[in-house]
Amino acid sequence: MTVKFVIHNRADNVGVAIDDIREGEEAAGVYIENRESGPVVKALNDVPLGHKIALTDIKMGSKVIKYGRTIGAATRDIRAGEHVHVHNIKSLRWGGSK
């Protein structure tokens, strides 16, 4: 299976597409630190190169983790395989009130 996304840190709940991922595709991930195989998820949407894909279900209000750190919170329930972006997560710093 072609590697379609990478994961910065083992604590992360999102991966980053290194190629365009198509809706319905079974996409495989690797951990960037040692290039070991990571999870395989079925993409629920198109996820363009550079965009994030959820590795697990993320409940509304829960933290989105990348680089092993919080990069924001889910503004609605996100399912594994979903495109994760400004439509479903928000900063906890600037613009966090919106």
Next chain:
Amino acid sequence: MSGIKVKAYVRPDGSLGVRNYVAVIPVDDLSNTAAVGVSRLIRGAVAIPHPYGRLQFGKDLDLLFHVLSGTGANPNVYGAIVIGIEDNWANKVADGIARTGKPVYAFPVEGNGDLRTIELASRKAKELVQEASEQQRTEVDLTGFNFSIKCGESDTTSGLASNPATGYAVDELVDLGNTVMFGETSELTGAEDIVAEKIRDPLLREKFWRIYREYTGVIEGQGVDLLGSQPTEGNIKGGLSTIEEKALGNIQKLGTKPVSCVLDYLDELPKGGGKLCFVNTSSAAAEAVTLFAAKGSILHLFTTGQGNVVGHPLIPVIKISANPKTVKAMGEHIDVDVSDLLQLKADLREAGERIFQHAIKTINGRLTAAEVLQHDEFSPIKLYISA
């Protein structure tokens, strides 16, 4: 890691340059026409017009003088012509440049008019260009140079590949005894604690926190929503969703060395190499590169995801991208392609070494894409309104 030789211009104060310009520096917006006039008459005289310099005051005025004098004093400059509407401020900028021991001449427009000013300044510029043409690059060790780094139009490929690869090159440069400056104060938001932890000296760390809080305080004090500005439209298109995500990607380019100097706007870069220096800057590409160059950076490593095209009139700006779409769509702007690192076909060391070797070629005289495409952005930071 020693004994890497490069060819550079050794200036009278011992500083090391990689280009050999005669700069024509207007002190104010009114003098741009005369400065550009000189550059049209004299081959090799580089005018750096900008919109400021009238009725500024206090720290904002001090910063303008710091940037203009610092730009003329940059080691990539052989000598300079300064033109101002009044002679007092023109002389002040010229005096700041003269401290480096390089030739500098100041001219007022008042009492002369543009045409006589252009004639007088052009006669001096001609002499300087001919003198500059006699300067030779000499072989020196790759140590004691000042560099700077910044990313722009970042996307997730920056944090994944181009920034960590640049961090590898930064580690190499610092290990060799060179100084590397970074900034982008507000864009550290979400990773500011990681930067603070890299600062070992408690007083410097406190200084960093004060600078960071002042800067973000100004932004937050406007009572506006920064969404739409941070992350930028380009950042979001490239997959960055929040400022925290952007910052965590941003700091990947700092490498692994401790931060051993913290500079506010007006602070001079300390002598002695081997330092990783935080500089208080805006995150706007041209403003940051302009301030780094004014503090003495002779070459800038610039990573981009979606394709920022910034350059500088006097220092080479090397563009590094890991986004294969950007490399394909706007390849004429990209100097170093590290998309194979993103696609897991190269490792970090290979990609970092590629950037390092390209920096050496550029030091030795190879022109960057931004230089050839005439990206000559010069943007002094303005702190507040004019009187």
